[in-house]
Amino acid sequence: MSLAEPDTYDADTARVRPTGPRRRSSVAAAAACVVLGLGLIGGALTGSWLTGDSSDGPGTPDAFTAAGELWHSVPVDKLFPPTVKGDGAGPGGADRTWTRIAVAPDSGCGDAFDPLLQKALAPAGCLRLLRATYTDATRSHVTTVGLLFTKADSAAMGVLHRRFEEQGLATRRDLMPRTYAAEGTPAAGFGDGQRAAWTLSVLTDAPVVTYAVSGFADGRSVGDPQPAADATKADATTPPAQAGLGHDAQGLADRVERSLRKTVDSATEKPS
Structure with a gap:
């Protein structure tokens, strides 16, 4: 999963580069990845709880x-x-x-x-x-x-x-x-x-x-x-x-x- 690069300043003109259509699409794609990643993590945690997986770390042996x-x-x-x-x-x-x-x-x-x-x-x-x-x-x-x-x-x-x-x-x-x-x-x-x-x-x-x-x-x-x-x-x-x-x-x-x-x-x- 890759996030969009932050806004940067042009070294020659010392002004913010404009955000065009390509820029907006990159941000949207990054947001979708974040949502998807959180969904997968949440699903894994829920599955672990439902199946009784004992990977709770040290001190809690099955x-x-x-x-x-x-x-x-x-x-x-x-x-x-x-x-x-x-x-x-x-x-x-x-x-x-x-x-x-x-x-x-x-x-x-x-x-x-x-x-x-x-x-x-x-x-x-x-x-x-x-x-x-x-x-x-x-x-x-x-x-x-x-x-x-x-x-x-x-x-x-x-x-x-x-x-x-x-x-x-x-x-x-x-x-x-x-x-x-x-x-x-x-x-x-x-x-x-x-x-x-x-x-x-x-x-x-x-x-x-x-x-x-x-x-x-x-x-x-x-x-x-x-x-x-x-x-x-x-x-x-x-x-x-x-x-x-x-x-x-x-x-x-x-x-x-x-x-x-x-x-x-x-x-x-x-x-x-």
Whole structure:
């Protein structure tokens, strides 16, 4: 875009050069360019606002990127609170309270999942895995909650989410997450055979897979584990359902996921 030259003085005659028809047309063309340029800039800004473009400058990272960095920038008590209250989260709408009894060192995903689940999650990659184990108020149930931070971008997480949904992978028994059995705690005997109910969710607004798996604290084996979605149904009669283990898994997973999102919101909140 070029603007018309300003009026100048002739060095010989010391008077203003006359403005003729050509001069007026140049000014009109310049004005049109200015209007067009402002229109394009305004349109770009409006488009950016409508599409949620996050190019707001430093200090305002987009939520997806911010979520992927939480594993090394947020205290463990933020992601896995020492005490989690589950108002109305138990069978029949009963209140639940879970107490954290162990936190695993952050790690890779080497032995954290059964081979088939490891293969199913492989397209997203494994950046870091965080886990904690909780017990209920009676100390008769134990539940491991996990946050798998992946290497995937938003599009890849969307593809993985659709695959899990369309193929029902989150409810297959051969794709159950593993437990974190910490010695010297009520979860010491919480192994593969003690898994009773589980839930797993591939997020699309963060590069994270959340999951929870629950069982009995006394180390009893469970021959008929159930997805939490089935074990929380009103007419479910299996031992995991009757004991409320589906509610433990679902309730803890939901609340840890909410805590994750609140932390992301705080990290991306623009200063007022």
